[in-house]
């Protein structure tokens with residue numbers, strides 16, 4: 204049995220037996236890891252509350268035959284309680300954890316950029332400094348970008364002609380010029396496109412200056428873009444997980 208240490212975010216927990224849990228973590232150095240936390244559902248557990256979703260922890264794990272076993276936990280970022288206490292933060296955070304698990308497709312494959320993105324987004328949700336909906340959309344866009352699916356919000360996604368362009372195509376990966384425009388494109392408001400570009404680049408001053416109508420339209424576009432990539436890029440993964 205060998206021990207290793209890492210830091211990670213708790214993505215999900217599942218009951219196991221009478222008192223144990225299987226904890227899914229996105230770790231800094233080992234990517235997505237599933238591990239057994241023994242006795243954490245007992246009230247006397249030393250680290251049960253540290254292994255709840257949204258918590259940012261430093262963990263020591265023992266390599267097991269099938270699943271690793273959590274042997275020590277220290278809290279780095281106690282994000283759970285303040286995210287769970289506020290419904291908009293909780294729904295945004297839940298969508299972030301689910302997306303993180305799906306974008307970290309392979310177990311034990313490090314995804315450092317995505318890990319850092321998730322920790323930063325959860326910290327912003329927990330401290331309440333930014334609108335939860337904007338934090339979520341920025342995380343989703345940037346998460347897709349680091350997974351290799353960066354949308355283009357200025358140049359034409361097909362021919363590269365400099366923008367701004369009027370039309371957006373989920374399938375083509377962003378804004379499109381008049382000549383490349385396929386059928387089924389939408390024409391979002393210019394302010395919405397500016398907001399999407401600001402969220403992707405992390406320009407919070409511009410993002411927070413947006414109007415509610417632009418935020419709603421941007422959220423719809425981000426959701427469609429995410430769904431399109433998850434369904435295509437990760438279909439094989441879902442089949443593996445169900446089997």
Ligand SMILES: [Zn+2]
Nearest residue numbers: 359362380383
């Ligand atoms: Zn074009």
